[in-house]
Amino acid sequence: MTANSPLRVTVWNENRHEQDPDHVCRQIYPEGMHGALAEHLAAQEGIEARIATLDEPEHGLSEAVLAETDVLTWWGHMAHEEVAEEVVDRVQRRVLDGMGLIVLHSAHLSKVFLRLLGTSGILRWRDVGERERLWVIEPGHPIVRGVGECIDLPQTEMYGERFDIPKPEAILFISHFEGGEVFRSGCTWQRGRGRIFYFRPGHETFPIYRNEQVLRVITNAVRWAAPVNPGRDEVRQIS
Amino acid sequence: MTANSPLRVTVWNENRHEQDPDHVCRQIYPEGMHGALAEHLAAQEGIEARIATLDEPEHGLSEAVLAETDVLTWWGHMAHEEVAEEVVDRVQRRVLDGMGLIVLHSAHLSKVFLRLLGTSGILRWRDVGERERLWVIEPGHPIVRGVGECIDLPQTEMYGERFDIPKPEAILFISHFEGGEVFRSGCTWQRGRGRIFYFRPGHETFPIYRNEQVLRVITNAVRWAAPVNPGRDEVRQIS
Amino acid sequence: MTANSPLRVTVWNENRHEQDPDHVCRQIYPEGMHGALAEHLAAQEGIEARIATLDEPEHGLSEAVLAETDVLTWWGHMAHEEVAEEVVDRVQRRVLDGMGLIVLHSAHLSKVFLRLLGTSGILRWRDVGERERLWVIEPGHPIVRGVGECIDLPQTEMYGERFDIPKPEAILFISHFEGGEVFRSGCTWQRGRGRIFYFRPGHETFPIYRNEQVLRVITNAVRWAAPVNPGRDEVRQIS
Amino acid sequence: MTANSPLRVTVWNENRHEQDPDHVCRQIYPEGMHGALAEHLAAQEGIEARIATLDEPEHGLSEAVLAETDVLTWWGHMAHEEVAEEVVDRVQRRVLDGMGLIVLHSAHLSKVFLRLLGTSGILRWRDVGERERLWVIEPGHPIVRGVGECIDLPQTEMYGERFDIPKPEAILFISHFEGGEVFRSGCTWQRGRGRIFYFRPGHETFPIYRNEQVLRVITNAVRWAAPVNPGRDEVRQIS
Numbered sequence: 001m002t003a004n005s006p007l008r009v010t011v012w013n014e015n016r017h018e019q020d021p022d023h024v025c026r027q028i029y030p031e032g033m034h035g036a037l038a039e040h041l042a043a044q045e046g047i048e049a050r051i052a053t054l055d056e057p058e059h060g061l062s063e064a065v066l067a068e069t070d071v072l073t074w075w076g077h078m079a080h081e082e083v084a085e086e087v088v089d090r091v092q093r094r095v096l097d098g099m100g101l102i103v104l105h106s107a108h109l110s111k112v113f114l115r116l117l118g119t120s121g122i123l124r125w126r127d128v129g130e131r132e133r134l135w136v137i138e139p140g141h142p143i144v145r146g147v148g149e150c151i152d153l154p155q156t157e158m159y160g161e162r163f164d165i166p167k168p169e170a171i172l173f174i175s176h177f178e179g180g181e182v183f184r185s186g187c188t189w190q191r192g193r194g195r196i197f198y199f200r201p202g203h204e205t206f207p208i209y210r211n212e213q214v215l216r217v218i219t220n221a222v223r224w225a226a227p228v229n230p231g232r233d234e235v236r237q238i239s
Numbered sequence: 240m241t242a243n244s245p246l247r248v249t250v251w252n253e254n255r256h257e258q259d260p261d262h263v264c265r266q267i268y269p270e271g272m273h274g275a276l277a278e279h280l281a282a283q284e285g286i287e288a289r290i291a292t293l294d295e296p297e298h299g300l301s302e303a304v305l306a307e308t309d310v311l312t313w314w315g316h317m318a319h320e321e322v323a324e325e326v327v328d329r330v331q332r333r334v335l336d337g338m339g340l341i342v343l344h345s346a347h348l349s350k351v352f353l354r355l356l357g358t359s360g361i362l363r364w365r366d367v368g369e370r371e372r373l374w375v376i377e378p379g380h381p382i383v384r385g386v387g388e389c390i391d392l393p394q395t396e397m398y399g400e401r402f403d404i405p406k407p408e409a410i411l412f413i414s415h416f417e418g419g420e421v422f423r424s425g426c427t428w429q430r431g432r433g434r435i436f437y438f439r440p441g442h443e444t445f446p447i448y449r450n451e452q453v454l455r456v457i458t459n460a461v462r463w464a465a466p467v468n469p470g471r472d473e474v475r476q477i478s
Numbered sequence: 479m480t481a482n483s484p485l486r487v488t489v490w491n492e493n494r495h496e497q498d499p500d501h502v503c504r505q506i507y508p509e510g511m512h513g514a515l516a517e518h519l520a521a522q523e524g525i526e527a528r529i530a531t532l533d534e535p536e537h538g539l540s541e542a543v544l545a546e547t548d549v550l551t552w553w554g555h556m557a558h559e560e561v562a563e564e565v566v567d568r569v570q571r572r573v574l575d576g577m578g579l580i581v582l583h584s585a586h587l588s589k590v591f592l593r594l595l596g597t598s599g600i601l602r603w604r605d606v607g608e609r610e611r612l613w614v615i616e617p618g619h620p621i622v623r624g625v626g627e628c629i630d631l632p633q634t635e636m637y638g639e640r641f642d643i644p645k646p647e648a649i650l651f652i653s654h655f656e657g658g659e660v661f662r663s664g665c666t667w668q669r670g671r672g673r674i675f676y677f678r679p680g681h682e683t684f685p686i687y688r689n690e691q692v693l694r695v696i697t698n699a700v701r702w703a704a705p706v707n708p709g710r711d712e713v714r715q716i717s
Numbered sequence: 718m719t720a721n722s723p724l725r726v727t728v729w730n731e732n733r734h735e736q737d738p739d740h741v742c743r744q745i746y747p748e749g750m751h752g753a754l755a756e757h758l759a760a761q762e763g764i765e766a767r768i769a770t771l772d773e774p775e776h777g778l779s780e781a782v783l784a785e786t787d788v789l790t791w792w793g794h795m796a797h798e799e800v801a802e803e804v805v806d807r808v809q810r811r812v813l814d815g816m817g818l819i820v821l822h823s824a825h826l827s828k829v830f831l832r833l834l835g836t837s838g839i840l841r842w843r844d845v846g847e848r849e850r851l852w853v854i855e856p857g858h859p860i861v862r863g864v865g866e867c868i869d870l871p872q873t874e875m876y877g878e879r880f881d882i883p884k885p886e887a888i889l890f891i892s893h894f895e896g897g898e899v900f901r902s903g904c905t906w907q908r909g910r911g912r913i914f915y916f917r918p919g920h921e922t923f924p925i926y927r928n929e930q931v932l933r934v935i936t937n938a939v940r941w942a943a944p945v946n947p948g949r950d951e952v953r954q955i956s
Contacts, residue, residue: 096598096642098857109713118594118669120574126716135400135421139946140815140910146946149401161374161413162388164574164670164711167647169886174400174413174421181716182374182413182421191596192642193857229856229863233642235587238604238659335837335881337618348952355835357908359813365955378707379576379671385707403813403909403950406886408647420955430835431881432618468617468624472881474826477843477898613878613899627879639852639891640866652878652891652899660852660891660899 006048007226010069011038012061014076015053017204025204033075033202036209037218044219054079059087066090071100071225073218075202076110083111092116096192097232100225102218105202108163113198116191117166123183124160129206130178132156134185138172143186143197143220151213157203159183165198175200186217192233195225245287246465249308250277251300253315254292256443264443272314272441275448276457283458293318298326305329310339310464312457314441315349322350331355335431336471339464341457344441347402352437355430356405362422363399368445369417371395373424377411382425382436382459390452396442398422404437414439425456431472434464484526485704488547489516490539492554493531495682503682511553511680514687515696522697532557537565544568549578549703551696553680554588561589570594574670575710578703580696583680586641591676594669595644601661602638607684608656610634612663616650621664621675621698629691635681637661643676653678664695670711673703723765724943727786728755729778731793732770734921742921750792750919753926754935761936771796776804783807788817788942790935792919793827800828809833813909814949817942819935822919825880830915833908834883840900841877846923847895849873851902855889860903860914860937868930874920876900882915892917903934909950912942 013034017025029036034051041049052060054076066072072091076083088111095101095116103113108121134151136144151173160181166189173186185200199217201208208214252273256264268275273290280288291299293315305311311330315322327350334340334355342352347360373390375383390412399420405428412425424439438456440447447453491512495503507514512529519527530538532554544550550569554561566589573579573594581591586599612629614622629651638659644667651664663678677695679686686692730751734742746753751768758766769777771793783789789808793800805828812818812833820830825838851868853861868890877898883906890903902917916934918925925931 092596116596118570118596120670120711122711122713124714124716133419137400137423138406138907139401139948139950140907140912140944142945144946158716160716161376162378162711166644166667166669167377167409169645170406171410174423176415176419176421179716180372180415182415184376184413189644190855190857191644192598195857227857228859229861231856233598233600233640233856235600236602238602238636238638238657331835357809357833357835359909359950361950361952363953363955377668378709378711379668379673379705381706383707397955399955401950405883405906405908408884418955428883429616429618430883431837434618466618467620468622470617472617472837472839472879474839475841477841477875477877477896611897615878615901616884617879639854640856645855645887648884649888652901654893654897654899658850658893660893662854662891 006046007223008068008070009041009047009049009073009222010052010061010065011041011049011073012052012059012075014079015055016079017077023204028207029209033204033209037073040215041219041222047222054082059083061087061091063090066094066099069094069099070227071102071222073102073104073222074107074110074112075104077106077204080110088112088115095194095196098193098227098230100194100222100227101196102221102225103196103198105200108198116196117189119166120164123163124181126158126179128179129155130158132158133176134173134201135176136172137174138170141170141172142224143172143217145220146216147213151211153201153208153211155206156201156208159200193227193230197221197225245285246462247307247309248280248286248288248312248461249291249300249304250280250288250312251291251298251314253318254294255318256316262443267446268448272443272448276312279454280458280461286461293321298322300326300329302329305333305338308333308338309466310341310461312341312343312461313346313349313351314343316345316443319349327351327354334433334435337432337466337469339433339461339466340435341460341464342435342437344439347437355435356428358405359403362402363420365397365418367397367418368394369397371397372415373412373440374415375411376413377409380409380411381463382411382456384459385455386452390450392440392447392450394445395440395447398439412439432466432469436460436464484524485701486546486548487519487525487527487551487700488530488539488543489519489527489551490530490537490553492557493533494557495555501682506685507687511682511687515551518693519697519700525700532560537561539565539568541568544572544577547572547577548705549580549700551580551582551700552585552588552590553582555584555682558588566590566593573672573674576671576705576708578672578700578705579674580699580703581674581676583678586676594674595667597644598642601641602659604636604657606657607633608636610636611654612651612679613654614650615652616648619648619650620702621650621695623698624694625691629689631679631686631689633684634679634686637678671705671708675699675703723763724940725785725787726758726764726766726790726939727769727778727782728758728766728790729769729776729792731796732772733796734794740921745924746926750921750926754790757932758936758939764939771799776800778804778808780807783811783816786811786816787944788819788939790819790821790939791824791827791829792821794823794921797827805829805832812911812913815910815944815947817911817939817944818913819938819942820913820915822917825915833913834906836883837881840880841898843875843896845896846872847875849875850893851890851918852893853889854891855887858887858889859941860889860934862937863933864930868928870918870925870928872923873918873925876917910944910947914938914942
């Protein structure tokens with residue numbers, strides 16, 4: 001990527017809820033969650049977005065596709081186990097070489113996220129449509145640019161601590177849930193040359209990816225995760 | 240301190256609310272907050288506790304007292320400005336040389352805390368006696384040993400984010416407040432050879448330092464902050 | 479583990495160089511590197527040590543053995559690939575539940591280390607027996623207690639940056655090599671409730687594990703990595 | 718600062734060595750170190766640079782100047798004590814509000830640096846013109862963009878560990894010195910909304926600020942430290 005070439009984003013989705021004709025997800029996202037996100041991102045200056053889904057060959061993430069991807073976003077929920085180890089290996093390798101990775105909501109249990117973090121990703125949850133407020137903890141971070149003090153979501157699924165993740169390098173949001181829980185909802189890590197951002201909002205039964213502030217955060221995150229100095233280091237014997 | 244010598248704690252308190260005959264603090268803590276804390280600590284195996292207060296000469300923190308202090312706890316609220324710069328210098332120097340420092344509640348604006356952190360310590364607050372729940376974020380940390388999943392405080396003053404502190408090295412508690420806010424309520428930093436723990440609970444109008452879990456955390460923190468390899472490094476020209 | 483029960487350490491070794499009758503390792507460590515380390519640890523107050531090796535059934539790391547292990551030390555070099563995934567899963571699970579893990583030297587490429595970190599563990603190396611000096615970076619950390627300013631090793635294999643690891647939570651040693659390289663030689667991370675320490679020294683052709691300061695660091699590390707609040711968190715739906 | 722407005726850098730220098738007619742510094746930098754740096758920065762696209770020095774009124778750092786400064790670079794050595802507390806307060810406040818700060822070489826003992834970090838900044842040093850190699854530790858960080866694996870400086874003053882600083886949020890360079898020492902030579906911290914970068918190279922008796930890679934790092938750092946979401950948070954009582 002040169003200064004003037006576009007940022008190439010691949011929006012990956014499990015895309016299973018979307019195939020269930022009775023699922024409310026289809027009313028909220030007729031184009032699929034991946035469609036909604038890709039459309040939003042592609043409308044931003046300097047960003048190109050494509051989509052990839054679980055049921056495509058190689059889950060749509062061939063070596064060729066990943067080689068042309070600067071930042072990968074990942075949404076999964078009910079079919080984490082169906083993701084092939086070979087594709088997980090490939091995504092991990094690409095992140096270490098510099099590709100950015102944005103992990104969304106229920107992808108806290110995705111293979112790619114857990115492979116890169118080394119923990120279990122477990123948490124507490126409750127799905128009663130309660131109110132969430134995400135407080136901005138690091139207002140000086142590029143990912144929260146233009147967000148304000150907090151993001152209010154009237155109805156969400158709750159995720160509560162303790163969330164089994166390695167200590168984040170930055171915690172950008174902490175959520176307050178109506179029912180009494182808190183959650184580290186926006187977290188960053190570096191792995192190799194690649195940057196990872198986990199962002200909690202995004203349940204399939206609420207129109208979270210229609211919320212302007214949520215979309216702003218994802219857009220900011222995609223820009224933040226753009227590769228810097230991509231390249232592969234190798235084990236090397238020095239004479 | 241050798242393995243068998245006791246841990247020497249100095250409990251410092253501004254001790255001003257306690258001198259106001261009409262303040263509820265006197266009903267809750269007839270012995271003063273410092274008295275309550277020192278008494279609890281002194282009852283623990285291997286811990287010795289003394290007290291020191293603002294109105295004593297040198298605020299009770301002479302070079303001699305600090306030289307015999309392994310861990311200092313600090314509570315202040317209405318008289319931060321009255322603490323002499325010379326004493327702040329002395330406490331800072333001792334922390335860099337290895338003394339532990341436990342900073343309690345409204346001491347988020349104390350000179351010693353801000354001197355060691357470099358930030359403003361500002362936050363949002365509300366004093367209506369609302370409910371607080373402190374969630375344990377790092378169950379594997381010695382400071383939360385034996386605490387369980389959370390601490391419930393039925394009535395507290397609220398402190399809300401954003402709290403202007405450097406990124407903590409560990410966040411042990413995140414609070415949920417009834418009114419909608421969250422807070423990083425238990426945070427650690429290292430400065431020089433010394434360990435610092437900030438712990439939010441402790442308002443002067445609620446019996447917070449009578450709560451068994453709160454006292455357990457403070458006791459654990461005092462043990463955790465005990466000096467390791469104390470000593471002074473000097474600028475040195477090497478030949 | 480209660481306050482008075484001993485700390486149970488399992489010293490794991492690949493134990494392959496030791497089986498080669500012509501390898502210098504046999505002269506240096508007739509009892510094997512695991513034997514040398516276990517003997518040293520078992521001689522410390524309050525520590526029990528057992529050994530386990532690759533060629534035993536389940537690599538000597540059955541569920542029963544791990545259930546009775548507070549801290550596991552790991553040395554491997556030429557046979558990382560032979561370690562069964564099932565055993566790696568088991569070790570990872572135990573670390574997340576609170577078991578300490580001390581990763582030694584060439585185990586920077588071991589499956590257990592990489593599983594927990596998520597990176598490649600690659601580095602540069604040169605094996606000409608050059609001089610190494612390990613500088614203490616955090617004198618206030620329990621792992622360097624009693625070590626002094628630095629550790630000098632007259633002959634070592636060189637490991638050089640960049641070392642592909644996640645940002646350590648603490649960097650305790652940085653090495654200077656005669657030939658021009660530097661290395662983060664003592665690093666800590668937390669994963670779940672478990673503590674991990676990587677310590678660089680330890681090549682099989684030099685008597686590194688006879689060095690008193692090196693042994694002191696390993697002993698300190700074993701104590702530091704003792705479990706606090708061990709236990710398993712589970713994904714839980716909250717009502 | 719909007720996306721299209723230039724980045725406004727103020728290059729601050731103590732400017733005392735430069736006033737000594739017999740100092741070699743005058744041969745190396747006839748325009749002063751500040752002059753050399755400002756000239757280089759002003760030649761970069763989208764950057765405006767001005768200079769400010771100790772002997773000007775308010776050290777050239779009036780409220781008005783700081784209000785128009787996005788990033789401040791700081792070089793000092795022999796006159797740290799002459800910097801007025803009021804100006805230190807002002808710089809600290811501006812950093813907390815979002816201004817970037819680049820701290821160079823012997824400014825490790827400057828008041829502004831120590832005020833923001835809370836430690837002593839002490840280190841070991843030797844001035845014999847030895848060789849230094851700065852190894853890149855985080856190749857995926859924007860500050861090292863285009864730098865390669867390391868920077869070689871044929872003659873430098875040595876700074877050695879232990880360096881008394883809070884744990885950096887990122888360590889970008891570790892130096893290897895011919896004489897046997899190591900040093901964390903490129904470190905970042907966040908304070909409030911502002912970003913701080915300490916960069917070791919820069920002695921007044923060697924032409925360090927003529928080195929292309931050194932200048933590249935400083936330029937990258939200035940861009941990285943540009944304010945994001947600048948603004949002042951206030952203590953606020955919430956109803």
